[in-house]
Amino acid sequence: MVHIQQLEKYAKDNNIPIMEHDGIEFLLDYIKNNNVKNILEIGSAIGYSAIRMCLVDESITVTTIERDEKRYNEAVKNIKDFNLEDRINIILDDAFNVELDDMYDLVFIDAAKSQYIKFFEKFKLNLKDDGVIVSDNLNFHGLTHTTEHIESRNVRGIVRKLNNYIDFLKNNEEFETTFYEIGDGVSISKRKL
Numbered sequence: 001m002v003h004i005q006q007l008e009k010y011a012k013d014n015n016i017p018i019m020e021h022d023g024i025e026f027l028l029d030y031i032k033n034n035n036v037k038n039i040l041e042i043g044s045a046i047g048y049s050a051i052r053m054c055l056v057d058e059s060i061t062v063t064t065i066e067r068d069e070k071r072y073n074e075a076v077k078n079i080k081d082f083n084l085e086d087r088i089n090i091i092l093d094d095a096f097n098v099e100l101d102d103m104y105d106l107v108f109i110d111a112a113k114s115q116y117i118k119f120f121e122k123f124k125l126n127l128k129d130d131g132v133i134v135s136d137n138l139n140f141h142g143l144t145h146t147t148e149h150i151e152s153r154n155v156r157g158i159v160r161k162l163n164n165y166i167d168f169l170k171n172n173e174e175f176e177t178t179f180y181e182i183g184d185g186v187s188i189s190k191r192k193l
């Protein structure tokens with residue numbers, strides 16, 4: 001029998017950026033308290049968050065997309081170990097190539113940080129009217145709040161794009177967003193009434 005702690009250890013040992021402890025607990029509480037049943041996740045990594053979300057309730061199903069083949073293979077193995085093949089549908093592809101017809105209660109964006117606006121615009125089309133979009137890593141280890149100069153050009157680019165995403169959410173006419181200083185920064189966006 002595999003344990004969640006083993007997935008956490010694997011992620012730590014292999015530098016896989018799974019959700020932080022407080023962030024995942026917050027997300028799981030939200031799912032439980034709001035009767036979320038079908039979930040779309042962008043960025044599976046090794047399947048950790050998909051498995052944890054599924055374990056909240058037997059009636060929950062998750063579709064999750066991962067473009068990295070090695071992580072995908074690890075996720076497939078983990079999903080099987082937890083006997084969740086019937087409830088987790090994992091897709092190996094770039095999320096921008098994936099067209100889905102289903103509508104979801106919750107879309108969880110946790111993939112390439114520079115593309116969050118594009119993920120949001122694409123997958124809001126698969127969100128039920130009363131569904132929510134959850135985004136992870138808006139703090140990017142505190143860097144989106146810093147005014148200090150960031151040495152790495154690459155990191156600077158990601159931070160700029162994440163800040164653009166935060167502005168996009170704040171100024172969005174269609175969605176109302178609440179930001180939570182939990183884990184690495186989590187937001188929840190709902191359609192305005």
Ligand code: SAH
Pocket residue numbers: 017018019042043044045046047048049050065066067068071093094095096110111112
């Ligand atoms: N949600 C996971 C962690 C995901 S880490 C958890 O908390 O357990 C982010 C993952 O998104 C990485 O594995 C990366 O390969 C994947 N990713 C990034 N951009 C992507 C894209 N455009 N399409 C699919 N997967 C993507």
Ligand code: MG
Pocket residue numbers: 017018019110136137
């Ligand atoms: Mg994350």
